[in-house]
Amino acid sequence: MSAIANRYEFVLLFDVTNGNPNGDPDAGNLPRLDPETNQGLVTDVCLKRKIRNYVALEKEKDAGYAIYMQEKSVLNNQHKKAYDALDIKPEAKKLPKDEAKARELTAWMCQNFYDVRTFGAVMTTEVNSGQVRGPVQMAFASSIDPVVPMEVSITRMAVTNERDLEKERTMGRKHIIPYGLYRAHGYVSAKLAERTSFSEDDLELLWRALVNMFEHDRSAARGEMSARKLIVFKHDHPMGNAPAHQLFDSVKVKRVEGEEDTPARHYSDYRVSIDAEALPAGVSVIERL
Amino acid sequence: MTYGVRLHIWGERACFTRPEMKVERVSYDVITPSAARGILEAIHWKPAIRWCVDRIHVLKPIRFESLRRNEVAGKLPSSTVSKAMKAGRVDDVAYFVDQNRQQRAATILRDVGYVIEAHFEFTPRADESDTPGKHLDIFNRRARQGQCFHMPCLGTREFPASFALVETDAAIPPVDTQLSGERDLGYMLHDIDFANGKTPRFFRARMQDGVIEVPPFEEALA
Numbered sequence: 001m002s003a004i005a006n007r008y009e010f011v012l013l014f015d016v017t018n019g020n021p022n023g024d025p026d027a028g029n030l031p032r033l034d035p036e037t038n039q040g041l042v043t044d045v046c047l048k049r050k051i052r053n054y055v056a057l058e059k060e061k062d063a064g065y066a067i068y069m070q071e072k073s074v075l076n077n078q079h080k081k082a083y084d085a086l087d088i089k090p091e092a093k094k095l096p097k098d099e100a101k102a103r104e105l106t107a108w109m110c111q112n113f114y115d116v117r118t119f120g121a122v123m124t125t126e127v128n129s130g131q132v133r134g135p136v137q138m139a140f141a142s143s144i145d146p147v148v149p150m151e152v153s154i155t156r157m158a159v160t161n162e163r164d165l166e167k168e169r170t171m172g173r174k175h176i177i178p179y180g181l182y183r184a185h186g187y188v189s190a191k192l193a194e195r196t197s198f199s200e201d202d203l204e205l206l207w208r209a210l211v212n213m214f215e216h217d218r219s220a221a222r223g224e225m226s227a228r229k230l231i232v233f234k235h236d237h238p239m240g241n242a243p244a245h246q247l248f249d250s251v252k253v254k255r256v257e258g259e260e261d262t263p264a265r266h267y268s269d270y271r272v273s274i275d276a277e278a279l280p281a282g283v284s285v286i287e288r289l
Numbered sequence: 290m291t292y293g294v295r296l297h298i299w300g301e302r303a304c305f306t307r308p309e310m311k312v313e314r315v316s317y318d319v320i321t322p323s324a325a326r327g328i329l330e331a332i333h334w335k336p337a338i339r340w341c342v343d344r345i346h347v348l349k350p351i352r353f354e355s356l357r358r359n360e361v362a363g364k365l366p367s368s369t370v371s372k373a374m375k376a377g378r379v380d381d382v383a384y385f386v387d388q389n390r391q392q393r394a395a396t397i398l399r400d401v402g403y404v405i406e407a408h409f410e411f412t413p414r415a416d417e418s419d420t421p422g423k424h425l426d427i428f429n430r431r432a433r434q435g436q437c438f439h440m441p442c443l444g445t446r447e448f449p450a451s452f453a454l455v456e457t458d459a460a461i462p463p464v465d466t467q468l469s470g471e472r473d474l475g476y477m478l479h480d481i482d483f484a485n486g487k488t489p490r491f492f493r494a495r496m497q498d499g500v501i502e503v504p505p506f507e508e509a510l511a
Contacts, residue, residue: 025392026357035354036399043358044447137440139449140302187449189439243435245451 003197004135007240008188009233011251012047012141012210015181015267019223020149022046023175030175031149038146040180044138047184050213052115055205057216059114065205068113068121106132110196117196118206135193136206141184144253145264147177176223179265185248190238207232207288228267230288231274241282250275292408292421293343294428295455297462298328299402302354303443303450304395308478308489314395316444318351319496322503323480324444325405328452331441333428337415340407345501348402350467355396362391401443404461429454464499472496479509 014021022042023029032041052067059065110117110132120134152174159170188203207230214225233247252273259269274285305317305324322342329340409424431437432454441450455461474494482488490509494501 024357025359026355026394036352043356045358045360133439135439137442137446137449139447185449187440189437191438237436239431239436239438241434241436243451243453244440244449246435 002199003193004188004190004200004203005238007190007235007238008203009244009247010186010188010210011229011231011248012184012186012227013181013229013253013272014141014184014214014225014227015179016177016222017179017224017266018176019225020175020177020221021180021182021225023221031147031177031180033147033149034142038148040143040147040177040182042141042182042184044140047138047141047213048115048119050217051118051206051209054209054213054216055114058205058208064112065114066112068109068116107197114202114205117198117202120192120196132196133192134196135189135191135198137187137189139185141182143180143182144270145181145255147180148263149175149177151175174221178263181228181253181264181267181270183253185244187244211289227289229272232286232288233279234284234286236282236284242280246278246280247283250278292425293406294329294408294425294432295457295461296329296332296405296407296432296452297402297455298405298441298443298450298452299348300443300448300450302397302399302448303401304397304448305444313393314397316353316396316398317477318398318474319347319477319494319501320345320401320403320405320443321478321480322492322506323478325403325407326480328441328443328450329405329407329428331439332431332437332452333424334438335419335424337412337419338409338424339412340409341506342405342407342503344406344503346404346406346461346464347468347496347499347501348404348462348464349400350465352399353396354399355394357392357394359390360393362389397448398443402462404455468496468499470498474501476510479503480506482506482511485511 020029020031021040022032024032027033032043033039034041055065056067109121113121115121116132116134118134118136120132122131154172154174156170156172157168159165159167164170188206192198210230211227214222214227217225231251235241252275254271254273255264256269256271264270274287276285279285303316303320304314305319305321306314307317322345325342325345326340329342334340409421411419432452433456435452437452441452442448443450472495474496476491477494479490479492482490488511490506490511492504492509
């Protein structure tokens with residue numbers, strides 16, 4: 001498969017109902033908040049984790065779709081795989097002297113690991129296979145409106161320790177956001193895709209992952225999360241035909257008229273519009289969801 | 290000396306990590322010449338040219354925000370792996386990404402805007418086909434149309450940088466009044482000297498009414 005030949009940008013809208021999309025370790029696992037605006041935040045790495053998990057599920061045993069940054073995996077074993085496949089003696093902390101060999105290693109990692117091809121990876125561990133910068137770049141997602149996290153106290157009809165036996169129950173806390181619609185931006189560089197051989201199939205898989213990643217990430221903490229809209233901008237030219245910020249600005253998410261000052265509780269409280277008129281020549285819009 | 294270019298860049302967040310605070314990252318107050326060079330290279334670069342940042346205009350007040358994330362922690366000694374390989378079992382190597390986590394805080398910048406003034410010089414790898422006009426045209430055309438090799442970023446890749454060319458006859462966007470006066474930003478990374486074993490070089494950054502004059506790389510302190 002040859003690499004993709006177009007630059008892309010995408011806008012992903014996803015929402016959460018009565019859940020915590022991304023806890024903040026600094027704030028006792030409260031949903032992340034932008035302290036200046038009170039908008040909710042979801043970090044780029046949180047979304048990337050979900051993409052990796054989705055790909056791992058869909059392509060469970062397929063060659064070429066292994067996931068390098070697995071939960072429950074050992075990074076250096078993966079590097080070992082590369083060395084063993086190519087029969088190179090591991091050298092501590094630097095690339096093998098022979099540059100062709102080093103490139104071969106990196107290429108092997110890209111061939112076999114979907115997330116290395118997509119997001120890149122720093123493989124400067126003691127068993128070294130170099131560094132890869134992937135074509136897909138994601139930014140933080142933030143909510144359209146300020147969100148108000150709620151603390152919900154819950155009880156459990158059991159105790160952990162025997163000494164607490166007479167207490168009969170324990171209390172716990174959950175932090176939820178009643179409703180939040182989040183917007184994430186992403187970029188796909190055709191030129192970096194050439195270097196990691198990120199193909200059209202891989203791109204399709206990325207779109208599928210973005211659409212379906214929340215469907216396989218259900219848990220007590222998350223509440224109901226779903227991808228609501230995925231708008232892809234495709235440039236004719238590999239370097240692009242328009243500034244990314246201009247394309248993002250053409251996607252407007254507004255509250256339904258007359259409801260602006262009430263709290264939103266459902267996706268139908270928002271109206272998403274794409275100003276197709278304003279799009280520059282050479283850019284096409286593809287709605288994947 | 291070739292003609293210079295001027296690029297306006299802005300973004301929601303940025304992190305230009307101070308080398309002395311890399312574990313719990315703390316950003317410099319402003320963009321470093323090294324990060325600015327990286328942004329220019331994301332738009333156009335060839336081995337024949339080298340970007341030199343001349344001046345940095347800081348347009349917006351300097352504000353920080355803290356952010357904590359889960360990151361992977363460390364590395365595993367290869368000896369452990371070779372042992373496991375000899376034994377032919379990996380399950381002895383109890384070292385999992387989700388158990389091997391570090392929560393790192395980062396102190397990052399919020400809502401930044403800069404204008405980078407720069408020029409390029411030719412490297413020994415340039416040949417007769419590399420004329421100043423050619424590279425200048427390519428850069429200006431790409432920056433004007435929003436074309437880029439990959440999306441430039443403000444320090445780290447999760448903070449993308451929007452960019453627009455400041456045309457030669459156009460005025461630079463106004464600097465926020467909070468930045469007027471002189472401010473000493475202390476020693477700041479100028480760039481990494483890749484020719485000499487990747488040694489960092491520093492310069493004394495002084496901001497005068499939002500403008501930082503960047504000395505040539507040769508004059509920076511190793």
